[in-house]
Amino acid sequence: MNNFSGQNIPEFLRSFKYLEYLNLSYSGFSGAVPHLGNLSRLQNLYLNDNDLMVKNDLGWVSLLSSLKHLDFSGITIGNHIDWFHPANMLPSLLTLNLAMCDIHIPATKLINFTSLNSLDLSSNGINSTIPVWLSNLTGLVHLNLRNNSFHGGIPDSIRTLNSISSIDLSWNQLSGPVPPSLGGLSSLKLLDLSVNQLSGSIPGSIGLLTRLQYLFLQYNEFSGNIPTSFGQLSNLHSLFLDGNELTGNILASLGQLSNLQTLFLDGNLLSGVVSEIHFTKLYNLTILGLSGNSLMTFNVSPHWIPPFQLKYFDASSCNIGPQFPNIQTSTALGFLYLRNSGIRDTIPEWFQNISSHLQRLDLSNNQIHGDLAQIIANNTGLEVVNLGNNRFNGSIPAHLCEQLSLKVMDLSNNNLSGVLPMCLGNLIQLEAIDLTNNTITGDIPSSLGSLSQLRSLHLHNNKFQGNIPLALHNLIGLETLDLGNNLLTCNIPSWIGKRLSKLRILNLQSNKLKGKIPTELCQINHLQHLNLANNSITGNIPHCFCNLTGMIMSDFNFTYDGYGYEENVEAYIKGIQLKYTKTTRFLISLDLSNNKIDGEIPDVLTKLISLKNLNLSRNMLSGHIPKNIGNIKSIESLDLSTNKLSGQIPPSMGSLIFLSYLNLSFNKLFGPIPVGNQFNTFNDPTIYEGNNRLCGKPLPRNCKESNLLYTHVGDGESKDSSHGLSWFYTGMVSGFVIGFIGFIGSLRFVRIWRIIYFEMLENVCRWLTISILVTLSRTKRKSF
Numbered sequence: 037m038n039n040f041s042g043q044n045i046p047e048f049l050r051s052f053k054y055l056e057y058l059n060l061s062y063s064g065f066s067g068a069v070p071h072l073g074n075l076s077r078l079q080n081l082y083l084n085d086n087d088l089m090v091k092n093d094l095g096w097v098s099l100l101s102s103l104k105h106l107d108f109s110g111i112t113i114g115n116h117i118d119w120f121h122p123a124n125m126l127p128s129l130l131t132l133n134l135a136m137c138d139i140h141i142p143a144t145k146l147i148n149f150t151s152l153n154s155l156d157l158s159s160n161g162i163n164s165t166i167p168v169w170l171s172n173l174t175g176l177v178h179l180n181l182r183n184n185s186f187h188g189g190i191p192d193s194i195r196t197l198n199s200i201s202s203i204d205l206s207w208n209q210l211s212g213p214v215p216p217s218l219g220g221l222s223s224l225k226l227l228d229l230s231v232n233q234l235s236g237s238i239p240g241s242i243g244l245l246t247r248l249q250y251l252f253l254q255y256n257e258f259s260g261n262i263p264t265s266f267g268q269l270s271n272l273h274s275l276f277l278d279g280n281e282l283t284g285n286i287l288a289s290l291g292q293l294s295n296l297q298t299l300f301l302d303g304n305l306l307s308g309v310v311s312e313i314h315f316t317k318l319y320n321l322t323i324l325g326l327s328g329n330s331l332m333t334f335n336v337s338p339h340w341i342p343p344f345q346l347k348y349f350d351a352s353s354c355n356i357g358p359q360f361p362n363i364q365t366s367t368a369l370g371f372l373y374l375r376n377s378g379i380r381d382t383i384p385e386w387f388q389n390i391s392s393h394l395q396r397l398d399l400s401n402n403q404i405h406g407d408l409a410q411i412i413a414n415n416t417g418l419e420v421v422n423l424g425n426n427r428f429n430g431s432i433p434a435h436l437c438e439q440l441s442l443k444v445m446d447l448s449n450n451n452l453s454g455v456l457p458m459c460l461g462n463l464i465q466l467e468a469i470d471l472t473n474n475t476i477t478g479d480i481p482s483s484l485g486s487l488s489q490l491r492s493l494h495l496h497n498n499k500f501q502g503n504i505p506l507a508l509h510n511l512i513g514l515e516t517l518d519l520g521n522n523l524l525t526c527n528i529p530s531w532i533g534k535r536l537s538k539l540r541i542l543n544l545q546s547n548k549l550k551g552k553i554p555t556e557l558c559q560i561n562h563l564q565h566l567n568l569a570n571n572s573i574t575g576n577i578p579h580c581f582c583n584l585t586g587m588i589m590s591d592f593n594f595t596y597d598g599y600g601y602e603e604n605v606e607a608y609i610k611g612i613q614l615k616y617t618k619t620t621r622f623l624i625s626l627d628l629s630n631n632k633i634d635g636e637i638p639d640v641l642t643k644l645i646s647l648k649n650l651n652l653s654r655n656m657l658s659g660h661i662p663k664n665i666g667n668i669k670s671i672e673s674l675d676l677s678t679n680k681l682s683g684q685i686p687p688s689m690g691s692l693i694f695l696s697y698l699n700l701s702f703n704k705l706f707g708p709i710p711v712g713n714q715f716n717t718f719n720d721p722t723i724y725e726g727n728n729r730l731c732g733k734p735l736p737r738n739c740k741e742s743n744l745l746y747t748h749v750g751d752g753e754s755k756d757s758s759h760g761l762s763w764f765y766t767g768m769v770s771g772f773v774i775g776f777i778g779f780i781g782s783l784r785f786v787r788i789w790r791i792i793y794f795e796m797l798e799n800v801c802r803w804l805t806i807s808i809l810v811t812l813s814r815t816k817r818k819s820f
Contacts, residue, residue: 039064042087050074061085061107069111073099084109084133090117097122107133109156115140124148135159135180147172158182158204166205171196182228183207190234195220202226206252210234219244228252230276238282240265248272254300255279267292278302278325287314294318300325302350307331312340319343327352327373338362351377357402360384368393373600375422376401383410396420398600400446408447409433417441420599424448424470431455432476437462444601448472448494455479461486468492468601472518475499480519482507490514492603496543497521509535516603520545520567527551528568533559540586541605541620545627546570553628558583567607569629569651576635577628577652587624587644609649610673610697625649629675632656637681642667653677653699660684661705666691673697677723685710685730702726708739 044067045060055075059082066087072078073096081103089112097106097119103126113119113134120142123132131154139160147169153176163185170179171193177200186208194203195217202225210232218227219241225248235257242251243265251269254276261284262277269275272293277286278300285308286301294317306329315321321344326332334356346366350373357378363369364386372390375398383406391397394415405427412418418439424446431454432447442463452474460466461483467490476498484493485507491514501523508517509531515538524547532542533556542560545567552575553568564586597603604617607625616623626644629651636659637652644650647668657679665674666688674692677699684707685700695714701722706729709715721734731739 037062042066044068045070045083045088053077056080056102058082069108071096073097075100077102079103080105082107083111086110088112090114093117094119094122098125100126102128104128105131107131108137109133109135111137113137113139118142120144127151130154132156140164141167143167144169149173151175153199154178156180158184160184162186166191166210168193170194173197175199177201177223180204181208185209187211189213190215190218190229192217194218197221199223202228204228205232206230208232212236214239214242216241218242221245222247224248225271226250229256231255233257235259237261238263242266243268245269246271250274252276253280254302258282260284262286262289264289266290269293270295272296274298274323276300277304278328279304281305283307285309291315292317294320296321298323301329302326303328305329305331309333309335311335312337312342315342315344317343322346323348325350326354327375329354331355334361336362341365347371349373352398353377357381360387360404364389366390370395372396373398374402375399378402379404382406385410387411391415394418396600398422399426400424402426405429409435412436412439415439420444420601422446422601423450426450428452432457434459436460439463440465442466443489444468444599446470446601447474448604450474452476456481458483460484464488466490467598470494470601470604471498472496472604473498477501479503480505480508484508485510487511488513492516492601494518494604495522496606499523501525504529504532506531511536513538515539515562516541516605518543518605520547520606522547524549528554528557528573530554530556533557536560537562539563541565541603541623543567543605543607544571549573551575553578553633555580560584560586562586564624565605565607567625567627568631569608569627571631573628573631573633575633577633577638577641577657579638579640581626581638582640582643584644587626587647589646607649608651611675611699622648624670625651627651628655630654634658636660637662637676639664641665644668646670648694649673651675652679655679657681661686661689663688665689668692669694671695675699676703677701679703681705684708690715699723700727705730708732709735 057080061082061084068091084107129149133156135158165188189212192215206228213236216239230252237260240263258280282304291314327350348371352375358380360381379402429451434457437459448470455478479502482505503526520543549571558580634656642664653675660683663686681703690710705727709732731737
């Protein structure tokens with residue numbers, strides 16, 4: 037617990053030959069582990085948690101014949117160094133900790149350190165089956181093999197560890213059933229088998245572990261019912277069974293566990309009716325997780341008073357409604373999650389009594405109504421409040437501004453009205469605000485520019501008016517700015533591009549914005565979703581859009597998702613309105629539709645190779661579709677309809693294998709529709725409607741019958757029709773004739789030109805005659 041700033045462990049320590057105890061842990065040493073074999077009386081050696089590594093070997097460890105406790109955790113040993121045999125020659129060794137050392141385990145059965153009572157080999161990525169020699173360590177009390185990619189089954193020989201108190205096999209790849217022999221480990225207090233691939237039923241023999249206090253079985257593939265024998269685990273404090281496929285009415289077998297303090301059953305397929313009878317003896321319960329069990333029904337009297345006082349309660353996605361659950365005795369409640377629980381009730385009056393200690397509150401996706409002021413009236417430590425998708429009405433109360441610890445505020449999809457309190461700028465810890473889909477009016481408060489920690493701002497689909505306040509340019513950490521579907525009337529501010537350089541989502545659609553697209557937007561390198569649709573924007577598409585590297589090399593290291601808040605964005609893609617939540621990071625889109633944008637589609641847009649959606653429809657764009665549009669290999673939805681585009685459909689589009697939605701209607705396109713790949717799946721003729729000179733399937737116009745004889749061209753290049761070629765040659769001949777007539781006419785009417793022209797011809801003829809005579813003379817000489 038000191039800091040020696042990366043110095044090497046001093047060599048003089050080797051001379052302390054009477055030393056019995058050496059602890060250099062957490063001391064900032066670096067370099068190679070020194071040879072300490074001279075310290076033959078050493079009983080305790082702790083070099084853990086330094087920046088050390090073993091360069092040569094560990095043979096000197098076998099010389100420490102008195103060693104009882106060895107901790108090298110966090111030291112880089114490497115799988116090429118033999119640690120096992122030197123340690124195996126220490127018959128008095130009691131504890132061995134080699135966690136996070138990058139070691140391997142040898143295949144052997146010969147064990148000498150049978151006195152070992154604690155072994156920690158966690159987080160080494162060993163990637164093997166559990167070694168058989170562990171069964172010889174019959175005195176082992178603590179075993180930690182966590183996070184090692186162990187595979188195969190749990191060996192039945194584990195039953196020989198008669199003295200074992202804790203076993204941690206979590207975060208591996210163990211499969212198959214749990215051996216019933218585990219029930220014979222009568223001294224076991226902690227068993228952690230979480231995050232594996234174990235399957236089958238949970239053996240009833242675990243109910244014989246009467247000393248068990250902590251049981252972690254979550255995130256496996258267990259199925260079936262919980263054994264009724266679990267009711268005998270009278271000393272159990274914590275039980276984690278979440279993330280399996282367990283069925284039945286589990287609480288019927290767990291309601292006898294009077295010492296149970298922590299119970300997690302989340303993410304199973306639990307069914308049946310839960311009543312107050314199941315909780316009668318759970319006096320000490322403080323943490324209860326039941327989320328994700330939609331088949332479970334709660335039938336609890338509204339007058340029932342629970343025997344426990346919860347600090348954590350999660351019944352999300354359970355059928356707990358329609359009334360609000362009676363948890364009024366839990367006055368120390370800090371975490372309450374009742375998301376999507378079928379509640380159709382008002383906030384009860386007693387809620388104020390339990391809200392004073394709340395840190396995180398999630399009541400979203402229900403039909404709760406009532407006064408927001410009642411929920412947060414007495415609380416000053418609230419960090420997360422999610423009341424989205426309910427029926428709250430009225431205005432946002434000003435005393436919300438007193439929640440100075442607030443980090444996430446989600447009030448989306450309610451019936452809130454009025455104006456936003458200016459005092460929201462006091463909540464300087466806020467990281468996410470979501471007020472989507474309400475009827476809030478007035479200007480966007482400039483005070484929001486004081487929220488320097490803000491990363492996600494959603495004001496979508498309200499009635500905000502006026503300008504986008506300049507003060508928002510202070511939000512330099514913002515990743516999402518969604519102001520779509522409001523009544524904003526201004527030009528798009530150039531400072532968005534200059535200041536908000538971390539933006540990944542910018543949605544300004546469906547307002548009354550005007551003016552040109554500022555080229556400063558091209559400075560937002562991370563931008564992956566730009567939606568300016570349904571405004572009155574004019575001018576051209578900026579050529580600098582090719583600098584939007586977020587649409588070229590998407591890293592998917594995407595937007596804010598903290599404290600249980602899920603980023604969400606609505607986008608019109610593939611002809612329908614879609615809502616993106618957990619998949620927001622895959623939304624790579626450019627939507628400029630329904631504006632007054634003119635000019636050509638810049639060829640540089642074809643460099644945005646990660647685009648999945650490109651919508652330029654309902655503008656005044658002219659010219660050709662870029663011939664290299666096939667370079668956008670990831671595109672799934674392309675809408676160029678209702679413009680003034682001309683020319684042929686580029687054959688390169690035939691290479692777009694992910695394209696599933698296409699609309700080219702109402703332009704001036706002509707020629708054959710490409711065939712092959714995705715074009716063979718576009719059977720709806722309306723996607724080409726309004727282009728009267730297009731031909732080919734799925735249109736009824738045959739290209740030959742339409743006198744459009746197009747020839748095949750390789751490598752995606754297109755040729756003119758024979759009709760076009762004949763006009764080309766006709767024009768070339770007529771041009772030559774007209775030019776020649778003009779030249780002769782000028783000689784007839786301009787005397788000086790005529791004299792110069794014929795003098796030039798006479799000189800040329802004279803030079804040619806002399807040259808021919810000289811050549812003939814030389815030829816005759818050579819022949820003689």
